[in-house]
Amino acid sequence: MTSKKSITRRLTLLFVTASSVVLLALGFVIASSVGKHFEEQDMEVLTGKMALAGHTLEQLKSQNDLERITHLLDNSLVGHHGLEVLILRPNHEVIFATPNANFPIELVSVSAAQNSRRPITWTQGEQTFRGIAAELPTGISERSRVIVAVALDIAHHQAFMRSFLQTLWIFVAGAAALTGFLGWAAARRGLAPLRALREQAQVVTAQQLSHRLSVESAPVELAELAHSLNEMLARLEEAFHRLSDFSSDIAHELRTPVSNLMTQTQVALSRQRSADDYRSILESNSEEFEHMARMISDMLLLAKAENGLVVPTREAVDLAAEVLALFDYYDAVTEEKRLNLALEGNAEVSADRLMLRRALGNLLSNAVRHSAANTTVYVRISASLDAVSICMENTGDGIAQEYLERVFDRFFRVDPSRQRSSEGTGLGLAITKSIVLAHGGTISVESIDGTTTFTIILPRAP
Incomplete structure (x- = not known):
């Protein structure tokens, strides 16, 4: 069985995840920027010392001067603690090296041969160095070249970066936790209108269905x-x-x-x-x-x-034929009441034949029942491009204007004193309206000076 998930919890997790991703990305950028800054500082020093070494080598005039380069470079490196210098002949013979120089000869030779001036990093014991190497000419001759490597001990940089990263990640973790709490508080506060909506909805009962939720105060x-x-x-x-x-x-x-x-x-x-x-x-x-x-x-x-459970079974229905069949059915009643039945026009609609016959029969029965003697009940059928109109008109007992809107209500009778046996069940017009609505049509009534007209309008297409 799956447990229900809280929206507040979801939003809190989203806040924590989003903030953690942003803080981690920001920490990575900051750490990379600091590391790049240290590298640039080191390269500035290394490049300067490489230029100094190159300038010193250009002043050499003979092999004897090359042997005395130790004295010249020692003087130039005074006060530069942690800076190491190595000078090699092409055959890897060491010409000069600072006392604590720990250069990997092969790595230095390869870097010098590439002449990329890009820093190389290596570790010797507990020390880590960053350096550059290059082949530099001397002033002795054009073919006289040596390999010069300059390096710095970056242990202090690494110690700073470890401390910095530890502090940074602790801050990121604390910020993520704080953001989670603030996100939870914000989600709780933000969802307060939803809780208020729920409280309003709880007021609704079968006895208070008229209660409505406040839309104006809702977000x-x-x-x-x-x-x-x-x-x-x-x-x-x-x-x-x-x-x-x-x-x-x-x-x-x-x-x-x-x-x-x-x-x-x-x-x-x-x-x-x-x-x-x-x-x-x-x-x-x-x-x-x-x-x-x-x-x-x-x-x-x-x-x-x-409840929308009446689904018409549609077929082509000839309205005039259906009305004439109803005329034959009521022939005896109309003859007894001395009534005339008249049909004008014709049209065809797509409808349920039995349901439509019942609707028209209810209207005709109502018209015959309330018509005065020696009058005519007219059924007029007309058609337009998209609709068919059926009007049933009789003269006799009119309907008061205040009752016109209620004649289609269940059990409504204009004259309550009429006996049930003569008035049927009181559901005829209500059933007629339901049938018309089920076919997508409309029905209306008007009564003027004793002439009552019921009008049904049905769509021609289903």
């Missing part, structure tokens, strides 16, 4: 997160209220038929009755059960639609 980096969380809370609050309303509607609507069934059953059982009486009571109960079954089926469809 820029957390403002978008707080805004997204607020939007999520708004969606949750809306869904919770919708669920609560849905539960209340279910309880309210099922209470009446259940109460009717209980009352009729208790009355039937209160005394002995004839078979016809029992049959009549059972028929009445059967009607209530059918009504409840329709209501439960409709509520199940609405619940699926509101």
Whole structure:
């Protein structure tokens, strides 16, 4: 099982790592610069003494003068402690050497032959030397050349560098530790708004879904997160209220038929009755059960639609053919109410045939139910490049303006006094709206001077 990693710990480790890398790089640069500075100082001294040795050799006029060069160089090296000089003949015969000179002859000969004037470093016992070597001419003749090597004991430089590096690395370690502590403190302080956001979120409960996180006081980096969380809370609050309303509607609507069934059953059982009486009571109960079954089926469809679980199976649908089929179905009812049904226009859409037929059937049933006698229910179909419009118009019981926004709500009835048996389950328009929205369309209603028009707009493409 993997352990959870703290953001504070991560940031602290990042601070320590970054600062350690920077300090180590800086220490390396400083150490290299100091070492280079010592080398340049040594080279300045060595080059000067090499030039002095060359000047002395140029003053020689004979081999006897070469033998007396010891006296000349000894005088020139007075006061230069740690400076060693070696003069060799080409056959490696030593002409002059300071008392403590410990030169590796082969290394000196190779360096002199290369004439690079680059410093060479070697160790003899506990001493470390840095020197240069070169072949220099003498004043005796053009062919008379000797090998001159000049070196300095750099033990004091090395001792200083060891002490310097020890101090530097101790400082780097201490600075890394201090940076880690400061990084931890900075991370803790920097993440304080996140902890405050968490404390605000802990206040949100099922009873306080209206609570929102403070976006204004949040840093820029957390403002978008707080805004997204607020939007999520708004969606949750809306869904919770919708669920609560849905539960209340279910309880309210099922209470009446259940109460009717209980009352009729208790009355039937209160005394002995004839078979016809029992049959009549059972028929009445059967009607209530059918009504409840329709209501439960409709509520199940609405619940699926509101949660995006209704996925239309699309096919090409001829709207005029579907409307005419519905006209035939309601022919008996319209004849009884002396109503006329009229269709204008035609179009084809990509939709679920059964779902769309149910939506149009609900609208037509609603229009027939509330139309005045001897009037006409018009269904007008028109199409544009990207949408199809279906308008269903009837004249009769109008809808008050204050109710227009609520006609698509579950169980809403403009006239609550109407009997349930004549008004259905009260879910027809809500189901119609859910079907239209599932197809990516819109539905609206307007009622002016007793003429009510429902308008469905569907996209032509799926």
